Amino acid sequence: MRLSTDQIQAIRQAATAVFGQGTSVWLFGSRVDDAKKGGDIDLLVCPQMHTASDSSVRQQGFMQKIKMLTLLERHLGERKIDLIVEQPQDIRPIVEVAHRTGIKLQ
Amino acid sequence: MKQTSEQMALQQSLALCQGHADALQDALQDIQARAMGVDDYTNMSKQDRRLLDQFAYRYTRLQDDMGAKLMPSVLKALGEDVAPMSAIDRFARLEQLGWLASADDWQTLRQIRNQLPTTTRTIPLIVLNAGKPPSMLLRSSHQCLRASKTKLKYKL
Numbered sequence: 001m002r003l004s005t006d007q008i009q010a011i012r013q014a015a016t017a018v019f020g021q022g023t024s025v026w027l028f029g030s031r032v033d034d035a036k037k038g039g040d041i042d043l044l045v046c047p048q049m050h051t052a053s054d055s056s057v058r059q060q061g062f063m064q065k066i067k068m069l070t071l072l073e074r075h076l077g078e079r080k081i082d083l084i085v086e087q088p089q090d091i092r093p094i095v096e097v098a099h100r101t102g103i104k105l106q
Numbered sequence: 107m108k109q110t111s112e113q114m115a116l117q118q119s120l121a122l123c124q125g126h127a128d129a130l131q132d133a134l135q136d137i138q139a140r141a142m143g144v145d146d147y148t149n150m151s152k153q154d155r156r157l158l159d160q161f162a163y164r165y166t167r168l169q170d171d172m173g174a175k176l177m178p179s180v181l182k183a184l185g186e187d188v189a190p191m192s193a194i195d196r197f198a199r200l201e202q203l204g205w206l207a208s209a210d211d212w213q214t215l216r217q218i219r220n221q222l223p224t225t226t227r228t229i230p231l232i233v234l235n236a237g238k239p240p241s242m243l244l245r246s247s248h249q250c251l252r253a254s255k256t257k258l259k260y261k262l
Contacts, residue, residue: 062221069217070210078193 001103002031003041010075012106015045018068019085022048028102029082040080044098047085061085112183113258119175120254126168127247133161134240162222165240168247169219180205180254205253207246215243 003011015025029042045068065085072081086095109117136157150158177196178188184203188196197209206212 066214066217066221069220070214073194073213073217 001027002034002036003027007076008105010072011043014068014071014075015106017071018064019045019047023106024048025105026098026102027105028098032101032103040082041076042082042084042098044084044086044095044102061087112179116176116179116183116254117258119171119179120251120258123168123171123176123247124251126164126171127244127251130161130164130168130240131244133157133164134244137161161240165243166219166222168243169216172247172250173216176250176254177206180250180257183257200250205250207249211242212246215246 011025011027015023024046026044026046027042028044030036030039031041065083069081069083072083073079084092084094084098140154140157173193173196177200181188181191181196181199186199191199194209194213197206197212200206201209
């Protein structure tokens, strides 16, 4: 995995600060591969508390995602971070790929 | 009095950003007047899709041109050396000078801008979020635009 201890710590703290205790975070994509260089940071966040997937929850989820990206920019500097927030019964292929190929950071 | 190149750059950036801010305000008002719900955005009419595209385009351009053109022009006109400053440093300096209400809010608005092209589904989420992010962007922009106008007036 190509992330420093400080970077991992910043990611864990941002996820918990925004999505609450018990939130798990997965690193996936090129940063998992030690042989590669550079690249985006691809993260999957799975909040523990899932509520019904109605429109107000989707709006809240979107602003939480923005908040976490803002915190990460503050701690990791300006860089490309792709953040996926797992929804209840999420069937998106990217979510499955992240779980299958990723490394759990917390 | 003859304008300096810094003042001319500031005047051009100001006109460009003011145009985006006005068009964004119009698009936001039209979207709010349509009072669409999140689910209305799944089967959009041609007219509504154009309206959302207009919103996304102006939001993005206002963010980008403020950050890349107007803010550096303002700082240069104030005699600041912008070259070694990161984007975040520029926001902080503008906040310090009273030209930007909140550097933190601006960073949030920038993150929202980065999400706009990823999926059309994010547009209704931004618009319907009680209209806060677009209103916040317009408010922040207006403060910077007003300050730029004042700066030009006194220098001209």
